[in-house]
Amino acid sequence: MTDSLLKLTDLGKAYGLINAAKDINLDVADGEFVTFLGPSGSGKTTTLMMVAGFTTPTAGGISLNGQPLDPIPVWKRDIGMVFQHYALFPHMTVAQNIAFPLEMRGVAKRDRRTKVEEAMEMVGLAGFGQRLPKELSGGQQQRVALARAMVFKPRLLLMDEPLGALDKKLREHMQLEIMHLHKNMGTTVLYVTHDQEEALVMSDRIAVFNQGRIEQVGAPRDLYEAPETKFVADFIGETNFIAGQAAGCGNGCASVRGLNGQLGAPLVDGAAAVLAVRPERLRVISNTTPGAENTLTGTVKELIYLGQSRKAIIALEDGTEVAALEQAAQAEATALAIGSQATLSFRARDARILADV
Amino acid sequence: MTAGNRTLWLLIPAVLLIGVCFLYPVSWLLQRSVSEPVWGLQNYATIFSRSIYLGVLWNTITIAGVTTVLCALIGFPVAYSMVHARPRIRKLLIFVVLIPFWTSILVRSFAWLVILQRGGIINDILTGIGLIAEPMDLVYNRFGVLLGMVQVLLPFMVFPLYAVMARIDGSFFRAATNLGATPVRAFFRVYLPLCLPGLGTGAMLVFIVALGYFITPALLGGRGDIMIAQLIFERIDEFGDWPLASALAIVLLVGTGLLFAIIKGVSKLRRGRI
Ligand SMILES: Nc1ncnc2c1ncn2[C@@H]1O[C@H](COP(=O)(O)OP(=O)(O)OP(=O)(O)O)[C@@H](O)[C@H]1O
Ligand SMILES: [Mg+2]
Numbered sequence: 001m002t003d004s005l006l007k008l009t010d011l012g013k014a015y016g017l018i019n020a021a022k023d024i025n026l027d028v029a030d031g032e033f034v035t036f037l038g039p040s041g042s043g044k045t046t047t048l049m050m051v052a053g054f055t056t057p058t059a060g061g062i063s064l065n066g067q068p069l070d071p072i073p074v075w076k077r078d079i080g081m082v083f084q085h086y087a088l089f090p091h092m093t094v095a096q097n098i099a100f101p102l103e104m105r106g107v108a109k110r111d112r113r114t115k116v117e118e119a120m121e122m123v124g125l126a127g128f129g130q131r132l133p134k135e136l137s138g139g140q141q142q143r144v145a146l147a148r149a150m151v152f153k154p155r156l157l158l159m160d161e162p163l164g165a166l167d168k169k170l171r172e173h174m175q176l177e178i179m180h181l182h183k184n185m186g187t188t189v190l191y192v193t194h195d196q197e198e199a200l201v202m203s204d205r206i207a208v209f210n211q212g213r214i215e216q217v218g219a220p221r222d223l224y225e226a227p228e229t230k231f232v233a234d235f236i237g238e239t240n241f242i243a244g245q246a247a248g249c250g251n252g253c254a255s256v257r258g259l260n261g262q263l264g265a266p267l268v269d270g271a272a273a274v275l276a277v278r279p280e281r282l283r284v285i286s287n288t289t290p291g292a293e294n295t296l297t298g299t300v301k302e303l304i305y306l307g308q309s310r311k312a313i314i315a316l317e318d319g320t321e322v323a324a325l326e327q328a329a330q331a332e333a334t335a336l337a338i339g340s341q342a343t344l345s346f347r348a349r350d351a352r353i354l355a356d357v
Numbered sequence: 358m359t360a361g362n363r364t365l366w367l368l369i370p371a372v373l374l375i376g377v378c379f380l381y382p383v384s385w386l387l388q389r390s391v392s393e394p395v396w397g398l399q400n401y402a403t404i405f406s407r408s409i410y411l412g413v414l415w416n417t418i419t420i421a422g423v424t425t426v427l428c429a430l431i432g433f434p435v436a437y438s439m440v441h442a443r444p445r446i447r448k449l450l451i452f453v454v455l456i457p458f459w460t461s462i463l464v465r466s467f468a469w470l471v472i473l474q475r476g477g478i479i480n481d482i483l484t485g486i487g488l489i490a491e492p493m494d495l496v497y498n499r500f501g502v503l504l505g506m507v508q509v510l511l512p513f514m515v516f517p518l519y520a521v522m523a524r525i526d527g528s529f530f531r532a533a534t535n536l537g538a539t540p541v542r543a544f545f546r547v548y549l550p551l552c553l554p555g556l557g558t559g560a561m562l563v564f565i566v567a568l569g570y571f572i573t574p575a576l577l578g579g580r581g582d583i584m585i586a587q588l589i590f591e592r593i594d595e596f597g598d599w600p601l602a603s604a605l606a607i608v609l610l611v612g613t614g615l616l617f618a619i620i621k622g623v624s625k626l627r628r629g630r631i
Contacts, residue, residue, distance in 0.1 A: 054531055074534045075543075087532035091550045100546075104537035148536065 005030040005065060005188050006051070006156060012059030013046050019212045020046040024060070026207055026217060028190065033182050035191045037199040038209030039235070044192045048158050051190065053077050064155060075104070080149035082159040086141050088133035094120070094144050095129035101152040119147040122181070139170045146178070150185065160192045175202055196236050200224070208232050228264045230354045233276040240282070240322040243356055246273035254353040259294050261351030272356040279311065281350035282324035284334040285343050292345040296322065300336050314342050383610065390603035400604035410588070414608070417585040420499070420574065421567035424506045428563045429556060431507065432514035436555075439515070440522045454515050457508055466576040469505050470496060501577035506567055513566060514559035521555030561620055565613050585609050
């Protein structure tokens with residue numbers, strides 16, 4: 001994964017005064033699986049549509065294999081796409097749907113047939129060729145859409161919330177199938193979702209979108225463990241925020257209200273900041289534990305039994321509520337009762353100091 | 358007793374209406390057509406053997422057919438614009454398409470006469486600017502008939518098409534181009550086939566209504582453009598020839614019914630695919 005296949009440079013799309021996407025910079029390596037993750041209206045679809053060619057950028061450029069894409073019309077881009085509602089042609093059979101891109105490329109009839117068979121085999125739909133799309137279940141339609149988008153071996157595969165219409169169980173199953181296909185075929189994938197779990201499971205890298213911009217790009221683990229902005233920390237997973245002023249900013253560390261953490265991004269002393277720490281990084285300790293760093297004390301408000309773990313909601317003196325998640329065995333050892341006092345501790349390297357916006 | 362059976366009495370008014378106003382007169386016509394002057398099929402034999410009658414039948418079919426094709430060619434872009442226009446423009450377009458429905462058919466046909474006749478506006482303008490030396494025959498011929506009929510029947514094409522087009526998701530066309538189809542190929546391979554149900558309904562409505570058209574061809578057409586409805590009228594009005602007129606009416610009815618059945622059959626065949 002060295003050479004970048006797709007390059008978005010300062011890409012932007014404005015509708016009048018609204019910036020649907022702005023200053024998008026992203027390099028996607030050959031064979032990579034990159035996910036656009038973000039809340040509704042954050043510009044994910046807009047960016048994808050600019051890559052596909054359905055939307056003309058108002059700023060910046062896109063290049064594929066080093067070639068600028070802007071002058072190339074949609075039908076010559078050779079980019080596969082799976083639409084949110086599949087957009088299978090209702091008047092064509094499954095086989096005709098999958099053969100469509102081959103037909104448009106002038107592939108000979110016999111080659112077409114074998115390639116269609118292969119593609120149906122690949123998505124586990126062998127023998128379904130003569131059915132109409134409406135005679136298939138949602139998951140099967142999804143597979144046809146996938147086969148149709150991949151049968152012509154596109155350089156890049158785009159998927160806009162392809163699993164959004166499926167129920168949870170089928171969605172998880174299809175996630176795995178798409179991952180396997182991606183591995184086996186080596187296709188580069190741009191994937192859009194607003195389901196963070198889906199993004200964490202499937203992606204090599206995730207680009208987190210917020211209000212038309214990319215907040216942070218990184219591997220799932222990096223985004224989860226080392227968010228650079230409050231938005232990212234909040235959007236991915238559950239996080240406790242403790243607000244205050246940044247102090248002692250320098251060599252990557254800082255503190256907020258005397259609690260130490262890693263700097264997510266450069267910050268000046270005195271700036272409004274939050275300390276972000278994940279619930280599973282908070283440990284319940286007895287207040288006699290010697291030498292504990294970064295301690296918080298408060299009153300237990302709620303204890304939530306989650307089977308393999310237990311979540312304690314603790315209100316600090318200033319009213320901030322924090323959640324601490326402990327594995328079942330650990331939770332038994334630190335018996336807490338609602339209304340009693342509790343002390344929490346965390347390691348400075350598990351906490352992030354981020355600008356409060 | 359199912360709910361369907363218990364509500365059957367709701368159909369009584371409709372059944373009475375059809376019985377009294379349709380079935381009774383039609384059976385009366387049918388009876389006269391085969392019983393006068395003597396029992397037998399002689400009236401039908403006359404229709405299908407005499408060249409004037411065959412000519413009128415042929416006229417009727419071709420005029421209705423060409424009207425249908427023209428309505429489709431003109432109506433398709435109109436319906437498409439209506440679907441893709443902004444709401445205000447769409448309302449305006451719907452209004453414009455509907456205007457012919459709100460004006461009397463007589464007024465409309467006479468208006469065409471005023472516009473198209475040798476001393477009419479169009480000929481005046483064309484001769485005035487010197488584009489033509491002599492006024493052209495724009496009316497009392499096939500051209501006039503088609504113009505008048507297309508104008509009146511266009512809404513029958515536009516609205517079924519509009520209803521179907523409005524429900525076609527834009528992602529189908531986008532998917533087609535994304536998969537490598539040029540816009541032209543995407544139109545013919547994907548968009549047009551998806552419009553076919555609307556086009557079929559519209560064509561059937563236009564054709565069937567056109568088959569029985571009377572006033573427009575009578576006013577705007579020439580001797581060579583007589584359609585079956587005019588012929589029926591003439592046989593009764595001028596000759597009091599009820600038996601032959603009845604036979605003609607039955608031919609029109611059966612022909613229309615047959616066409617209906619054929620179209621239904623074809624669309625079923627298409628759905629049942631190979
Ligand atoms: N054609 C358009 N005209 C005006 N504004 C638009 C248009 N298309 C999108 N927008 C705006 O651009 C912003 C980004 O939209 P986009 O569809 O990219 O969001 P998204 O991240 O895909 O959201 P979702 O998760 O809901 O699909 C939104 O505020 C939207 O209202
Ligand atoms: Mg979207």
